[in-house]
Amino acid sequence: MRFVHRFEEVQLTEDSVVTIGSFDGVHRGHQALIHQVRRSALQSQRASVVITFFPHPSVVLGRAQPFYLTSPEEKLVQINQTGVDWLVELPFTSETAQVRATEFVEQLIQHLHLRELWIGHDFALGYKREGNAEFLSRLGQARGFAVHAVDPLTNSGEIISSSNIRMALREGDVSHAAHLLGRPFRVSGRVVPGDGRGKTIGIPTANLDVWSDHALPANGVYACRAWVGHIPHRAAVNVGVRPTVTDESRRTVEAHLLDFDKDLYGLNVALDFSERLRGEQKFANVQALVAQIKMDIERTRQSLTDDVMHAA
Numbered sequence: 001m002r003f004v005h006r007f008e009e010v011q012l013t014e015d016s017v018v019t020i021g022s023f024d025g026v027h028r029g030h031q032a033l034i035h036q037v038r039r040s041a042l043q044s045q046r047a048s049v050v051i052t053f054f055p056h057p058s059v060v061l062g063r064a065q066p067f068y069l070t071s072p073e074e075k076l077v078q079i080n081q082t083g084v085d086w087l088v089e090l091p092f093t094s095e096t097a098q099v100r101a102t103e104f105v106e107q108l109i110q111h112l113h114l115r116e117l118w119i120g121h122d123f124a125l126g127y128k129r130e131g132n133a134e135f136l137s138r139l140g141q142a143r144g145f146a147v148h149a150v151d152p153l154t155n156s157g158e159i160i161s162s163s164n165i166r167m168a169l170r171e172g173d174v175s176h177a178a179h180l181l182g183r184p185f186r187v188s189g190r191v192v193p194g195d196g197r198g199k200t201i202g203i204p205t206a207n208l209d210v211w212s213d214h215a216l217p218a219n220g221v222y223a224c225r226a227w228v229g230h231i232p233h234r235a236a237v238n239v240g241v242r243p244t245v246t247d248e249s250r251r252t253v254e255a256h257l258l259d260f261d262k263d264l265y266g267l268n269v270a271l272d273f274s275e276r277l278r279g280e281q282k283f284a285n286v287q288a289l290v291a292q293i294k295m296d297i298e299r300t301r302q303s304l305t306d307d308v309m310h311a312a
Contacts, residue, residue: 001080003087007111010049010086015115017041018108020051020125022058022162025069026078028182029120029153029160034082036150037118041085048084049112053092060092066213067166074186101131105139118148155180172218174273184225184272187214187253191264194254201290203297205238205254206264208271216251217273219280221296223303226257227270234258236293236300237271240280256293258301275303 004010019037023030034050041048054072058064070078072089079087090096104126108114117136125131131139133149140147152159160180168177169185177185187210194207206226210216219240226235235255242252255271257264277299283289 001084001087003076003080003089005089005091007088007090007107010088010111012047012111012113014045014047015113016047016049016086017044017116017118018049018051018112018114019118021120021123022056023050023052023075023079024056024162025165025181026075027069027160027162027165027180028155031082031182032153033118033120033150034079034084036148037116038082038084040116040118040148044116046115047086047112049086049088050079050082050084051088051090051108052079053090053096055092057092057097060094061097067215068211068213069162069165069181069185069215071188071211071214074188098127101126101135102139104131105136105143109143109145114145116146116148118150121149121152123149166215169215169217172220172276172279174217174222174276177217178273184274185217186270186272187216188268188270189253190266190268193265194252201286203256203290203293204261205256206269208253208255208269210253216253217276219251221277221280222273223275223277223300224255225272225274225304226255227272228257228264228267233260234300234304235271236277236296237273238280256297258297277303 017037017040019033021030037050038048052075056064056068059066076087117140119133119136123133133147137147154160158164165177165180168180174185189208189210191206192209194205216239222237222239224235224237225232235257237253237255239253240251255269277296283292
C-alpha cells in the first residue's frame with residue numbers, strides 16, 4: 001500500500017475504485033466496505049483507493065469532542081492490512097468543509113481516474129453534506145462513474161458504527177467494543193515516569209503517555225494484554241484518577257505487567273483491553289487498596305489463562 005496526503009501525489013495509469021470516509025476505528029463495517037472495494041478493483045483490474053481525513057470532520061466542525069478510536073498511525077496499520085493499493089489521508093480544515101461536492105469529485109476524476117465510488121449508507125461529502133448517495137449517483141451518471149451505497153453491517157440488530165463503539169467504551173464494556181471492532185480495543189503510549197507510588201507499595205506500574213485525543217474506556221480496572229515490542233504480557237490496568245492516593249482529576253493509564261521486572265521507561269507499550277474487572281473505587285487507606293490490587297492481579301491471571309508466553 002502506498003500512503004500519501006495529497007491527490008497530486010497519486011500517480012495512476014489505470015482507473016480506480018474508491019471509497020471515502022473517516023474510518024475511525026477501522027471496525028468490522030469499515031473492513032467489509034474496504035474489502036468490497038478491493039474485490040471490485042481486482043475483478044476489474046483497477047486500483048483500489050481509500051480516502052480518509054484527519055482531523056475528523058466532526059472535531060473540526062465542533063460537533064464532537066476529540067474521541068478517536070484509533071490514532072492516525074493505528075488507522076494506517078489497520079487499513080494497510082486490508083490490502084488496498086492506496087491510502088490518501090487528506091488534512092481536514094474549516095476551508096475543506098467549504099468545498100462543494102462536485103468540486104471534490106472532479107478532483108477524484110482528474111487525479112484518480114475514478115470509475116467506481118463505494119460509500120456507506122449514511123455517507124455525504126462536501127459543503128453542508130450535499131453530496132449524499134442520490135446526489136453522487138446523478139453526478140456519476142453524468143461524469144461516467146458508478147456509485148455503490150452499501151447497507152450497514154449489523155451485530156444482532158445493532159449497527160456496527162464508531163459511535164456505538166464509543167458508547168460501549170463509555171460504559172466500560174470493552175468486550176462488546178472488541179466484538180464490533182473485530183479485534184481488542186487498543187491504547188498505546190510511551191512509558192514515562194509517574195509518582196513512583198506503585199513501586200513503594202510493591203506493585204510497580206508503567207505509566208503510559210497516551211495521546212490526549214484517544215478514546216479511553218470508563219474508569220476502572222481491566223485485564224489486558226500488554227505488548228512490549230512483539231511480546232505479549234498479562235497486565236492489570238487502571239484507567240482513572242486514582243481517588244485513594246490523589247486529588248487530581250487528570251485521567252491516567254497505569255499497567256502492572258504480571259511476572260515482569262524489567263525497565264520499561266522510554267519504551268512504547270500497547271494495551272489490548274480484554275475484560276473490565278471492576279469500576280474505580282476510593283478505599284479507606286492504602287492497605288485496603290493494596291489488598292484489592294492483589295485480587296485484581298489474580299483475577300487478571302485467571303481471565304487470561306490462555307495468554308501466550310511472557311518474557312522471562
